Amino acid sequence: MTRDRKEVTMREANLSRRGFLGLGAVAAVSTAAVGLAGCASQAAPANEGGQAAEETSGYRFMQKPEPITEVDETHDYDVVVVGLGAAGMGAAIGAVKNGAKVAIVQKEIKGISQGNSCSGVDLEQSNEEGVLAYINKIMAESDLRPKRELVDMYVRRSGEAVMAVYEYGQAGSLPPIIRSESDVTFEGTDAVAHAVVVAPGTKPIMWQDGIENFAEVAEADPSIDIFYEYPGVQLVQDESGAVTGVICEIKNGGYAQFNAANGVILATGDYQNDEEMVEVFCPDCVGFDFKQVNKTGDGHKMALWAGAHMERVGHTKMIHDMDSGPMFTADIPFLNVDMQGNRFCDEKTNGSMMFINNLMRDWTEDKGQYCQIFDAAYEQKYADSKPPTLEKLMVYMPEEDVERTGVIESLIDTYMCDTLEELAEKLQIKDVDNFLKTVNEYNKMCEAGIDSAFGKQGAYMQPIDTPPYIGTHRHVRVSAILGGIDVDAQLHALDENMEPIKGLFVAGNTAGPFYGGVDYPAGIPGMSVGRAVTFGYVAGESAAQGK
Structure with missing residues (x-):
């Protein structure tokens, strides 16, 4: 049965250099990069709820859906949090600590998060x-x-x-x-x-696991209700443009409207699984594999449709592999080869775990995959880099019969072999003969003390000559894209004039601009989850206090 409701209204969202992308001088470059310079608006497809979308631009993610005016459920809360991840968890805790009754609406069958610190x-x-x-x-x-x-x-x-x-x-x-x-x-x-x-x-x-523990505690908390498989699809706004609630799809059909007396907090994560958004806002990620699923920028889209402004491109990317071998061995200047067995960089100055992806932007095959090659004498040869002991390294070797702690077993990918040929096979290097040639040429340069190919410092030119031989198959993938809706320090969503949209808050990887560099700054361990939790917590506090 349809219940009394407010009609959903939306602010016209203009796709322009100033009003949307905020690109300044680089706007034309970004537009050209996705082949949309000077194009006419395309016909808008139907939205997920089945209504015809309003034609607003050539970008699909900017095509504002028609207002949903018929709902099957109505719920009333002080604060509604859209998304249950690190930011959503922080938002709920921040709001409850300030006396709010909170609903969390979650797209999935459970909360979703990543990271350990x-x-x-x-x-x-x-x-x-x-x-x-x-x-x-x-x-x-x-x-x-x-x-x-x-x-x-x-x-x-x-x-x-x-x-x-x-x-x-x-x-x-x-x-x-x-x-x-x-x-x-x-x-x-x-x-x-x-x-x-x-x-x-x-x-x-x-x-x-931490999110699931939070949900367990929240289940017994009378101040928090969690609604799983209730994806948010559209914000509710009054005539002034203030956000007063959110409409969610119901699993078996229809819609539920969650009214928020104090505010809606969007904490839906990033947009890495929306191909078009990636091409527009973080094109360096195109072609890499993505770690997450269902991260389609739902919160970004709802905020944009409500008149919010997206931070400038390019958005910061987090691309790494911390699991195939010990995290910090990725930064030790071992020999690096691609999956064809070719060396491709000075491993000392260009081999950093968080930045090596930039050398792979133009790869057309096996993008994000490479192998680190070293030998049994690595602890002595690279002592200044403080490598892990062989005992600790063996935890990452799936073929070794050792007790494993501190690893994700499905992702470990390090091997120790008596011959280079066998090692190449274990690492899935495709051209073994070329790999052997690369090692031989590298060893000759090590003997000469001069890297005539890439200029690595002589002290780090250590030959691969002491069996058994060791290698790690690294597979750097996109863990997160760290760019989103412009916000202020209270986490209000801001419009194109950098004015707050009343009742709308944004947190976690849906919010920006906290980062801004090409790659995630890994010098502060745990900042990614810590920032998400903190933004959520402050957004919850701001909403509950009616800021």
Whole structure:
């Protein structure tokens, strides 16, 4: 039965350099990159609910659907959180701590998250000089492109937010742990920032498990209701443009309207599974494999349709492989070869785990896959790099009969073989003869002490000559795209004039611009989940307090 409702209204969302992309001088380049320069609007397809979409632009994700005016369920809450991941969890906790009754509507059959570490800064054990230095570190590692007020907010509120998640989860069957605490110091100063890292446990326990623990606790919390398989599809706005609720699809057909007296928080994750959005906002990710599924930018789209503004391109990408071998061995300057057996870089200056993907942008085959090659004497040859012991390395070798802790067994991909031919086969290198030739030529350059191919420093030119031979098949994939809707420090969604849209908040990877660099700044462990939790927590607080 259809219940009384407010008619959904939407603000016209114009696709323009100023009003949408915010690209400035690079707008034409981005548009040309996806073949849309000067094109006419295309006919809009039907939206997921079956209604004809309004024709607004050539981009499918900007085609605003017709207002949904018939609903089958109506629910009333103070705060409605769209999405149950790290940001959604933080949002619910932040809102409940401020007295709100909260609904979480989730697209999937359970909450979804990733990562293992969640870090924040404990202000009580830090000094102001350290706080400012920490802010500057994040800014510098992100090419000075973040909105500083967001970085400032994260550093000053993250310790509180991370510990709130820790404390809330203690009532569950898998309570989070404080994995580490340490003072971050800055050379030549008295600056101290005290970092705390909270985790759901040790790998293979990840924040996916932590989200499920949160849901278990929330199940007994009268202030939180979770609605699974209720994907948000459209925001409800009043005549002034203020957001007053969200409409969700119901699994067996129809729609449910969730009215939010204080605000709606969009925390739906990134858009990596929407091919068109990736091509427009983060084209360097095109062609790489993606770790996530169903991350189709739902929150971004709903916010844009409601008049919000997307941060500038290009959005920051997180592309890495932390599982096939020990995480930090990816940065040791072993010999690197592609899947044809060709060396492709100076492994010392160009081999960093977080940045090596940039060398692969133009690869047309096996994009994101390469192998690190070394030998039994690696601990001595690369002692300055502090490599793991062979005992620790063997945990990542699926063919070795050892006890495994701290790994995801389905992803480990390191091998130790008596011959290079056998190693090439285990690593799935396609041209074994070419691989053997590459190793031979590399060894000759090592003997000469000069890398005539790529210029690696002589000290790191270590021959592959001591069996057994060891290799790791790395497969860097897109873990997250870190770009989203422009927000202020209270996490209000901002329109093209950088004015807040009343009642609409955005958190986690749906929000920006917190990063801004080409690649994720890996110098601060756990910041990805920590930022998502903190943004959610502050958004929940802001919504509950009616800010």
